[in-house]
Amino acid sequence: MRSERPYSKISISSKAAKSLKNGHPWVYGNEILSSEGELVDGSIVDCFEGSSWQGAGFYNSGSKIAVRIISRNSNDVFDGRFWYRRILYAVKYRMTVMQGDDFKCCRIIHGEADQMPGFTCDRYGDIAVTQIACLGLEMNKDVIYKALRDVFDEIGEPLKGIYERNDLALRTKEGLELFKGWYGGADYPCITEITENGIKYSVDVENGQKTGFFLDQKYNRTAAARIAKDKNVLDCFTHTGSFGLNCAANGARHVTSVDISSQAVEMAKANAVRNNLEDRIDYVCEDVFELLTNMAAKKDHSYDYIILDPPAFTKSRDTVDSAGRGYKEINLKAMKLLPRGGYLATCSCSHFMTDELFRKMLSSAARDAAVSLRQIEARTQAPDHPILWNVPETDYLKFYIFQVV
Template identity: 60%
Template sequence: MKQTRIFPKITVTPKAEHSILAGHPWIYYTEITAAEPYENGALVDVINQKGSYLGTGFISEHSKIRVRLISRNANDTFDEAFWERRLRYAWEYRKTVMGEDISCCRVIFGEADSFPGLTVDLFENILVTQTLSLGMEKMKPVLFPLLARILTEDGRKIDGIYERNDVAIRALEGLEQNKGFFPLAGVPLPQTTKTEITENGVRYIVDYENGQKTGFFLDQKYNRRAAAKICRGKRVLDCFTDTGSFALNAALGGAEHVHAVDISADAIHAAEENARLNGLEDRVDFETANVFDLLPQLVENARGQYDVVILDPPAFTKSRKTVNSAERGYKEINYRAMKLLPRGGYLITCSCSHFMTDELFRKMLHSAAADAQVALRQVEARQQAPDHPILWNVPETNYLKFYIFQVV
């Protein structure tokens, strides 16, 4: 029997109803036709024009995404037991798909785990979170201690939870930026905001206070392993190296030599530290440079000196409005890389922007190859690691494109 509804009702358009029934959890402010009085950030019931129940979610009056659904089951009660079941479900999924790689993984991937706007990464003994929706912000006092307890009961030592809420997008939810440790009862605060992890046999120092996003990009874990296999015995140029992950995987995988480049001096310093940690400083050298400036110079002066070029740039677009300019940026670096490589060389290239769809990315690569007067022989096409699951009914969860080509 369905429970008596206790939440304010939000009536939505037929368009929103169709989207919800197709499995998408977002309702935009333009799709709401009526609303009972509600508390900002609280749970509301979403109904169609005839009054039929469609789902329950968190409402945020400052966001264009006005409601984020967390359930379409009218029998759900959103108590602590509900959230504990959902957290356990997410953790059990990671244990299944990551196996021995569970010590460093994404534990919660927002909408893909039905925690809209919440990211949680595990770095050995530290959980690092990013909260981008008001509903999840209000649920932190329940969710974070529960998650720490679930992992602890499963044999993982959790020394702390660190919040990386220093992102401008929180303003869209009416939230302030901040970062720092979330207090856990009975757990003393760590004395440092760095921790050591091992991924694919490579050791890293993760600065989860100051590093990009949550401190380290876990989504490329298996793509780095695939790249390392290609780089054995070869001379490699790693562009946008950040803290050196592709470069160090390539070197540990047997590359003859790796030249790694990033525009951030801080990132290069961290990459050099990671190289020393792995005893790879004689196999990898690092340079602080703008890749857009460097690649044309290398095409002019060092053509054919590299057997592999790796392109792992940051997202060039975070909205549909800037897709065209982003496409030009992607084409520029890929065109230059194709010109730099000898025939038979390998191009490893990717995009982490959801808005740069796979169709657009492939179209861009075709155009770059035509302009460079080369052909691309595809070796592999990959996506993000399975701890960043893709929901087919939520396209926003499908963001990472990763290709390995031989240039012929």
């Protein structure tokens, strides 16, 4: 390690050092033992276990995560060239795993998985939509955004604008204000059109979920659609209609798509018209729990394929048990409503509902429904949302397709 470094130093516990050595990029406030030099929120600090340097990261005393590691290379200089290299590396990875049109609409930066903790960047054609949940990155965003533009200029696909969707609640935990708008004072329309799996969508980067669209299910939609031909499909929690649209385009006899949000239903209807699929899909604005309950009361077994794509029922360990009950309720009802030989696609997008817990829940629901699950596929998020095995927070999406027998 270089002998002269301009950063303040913190001494961390052996537990924190072990975590860093194993590749996890966070140091919690209660793992800091002492410090040397002035600790300024948003600045870079060096982390040591004794005399052993463990990495450098952004410090924030107001956050439970006191340090987010951005480098384990003591020769790194954190200037524009550093962020350019970091972004170029991430973009080249996407160009490899998301080829052709898939690269036009994908996640470019996936936080910790791209060594940029607390930073998300999604691409919708010539628009980049960002979310920052790290004070240090917020303070360096001008340099980072320039690097982002430079990388896309270099590959010959320049960005028209960068929209900041900094309305996520995590920012408040970092002491950051909530806001959204075009970076640099640009004024472009917030509605854009994308094409995914051959389906056209209108995306609202200002008001849509996440950064405007759920990009992580891209290939799961393809998998779900592969078995939809000639089936009556019930698409639950449809949001912008994506699973139902993919199934209809792949030959489903008919699709009923359901969402509790009237705004989402209207956007999904417009997407059906945009793809000339409005005659094959009808839309219902209703709570899915109530809908499934009413169908069970009526002994309505008219659907032979049910898709469950609910929002995250839990965002903390404290609510995992109650979330498990919610997941079980909808899956149990779906299993009971399906005829023998029917099909079920089901998922969870919560990191805290681990794959082990999700599988246990599905097994319990199947026992209570007196059915067996014949697994067709077990999947996770698309590779533009990479999973680092030593950072479990990056592994969050579980997706299964079964035949119910």
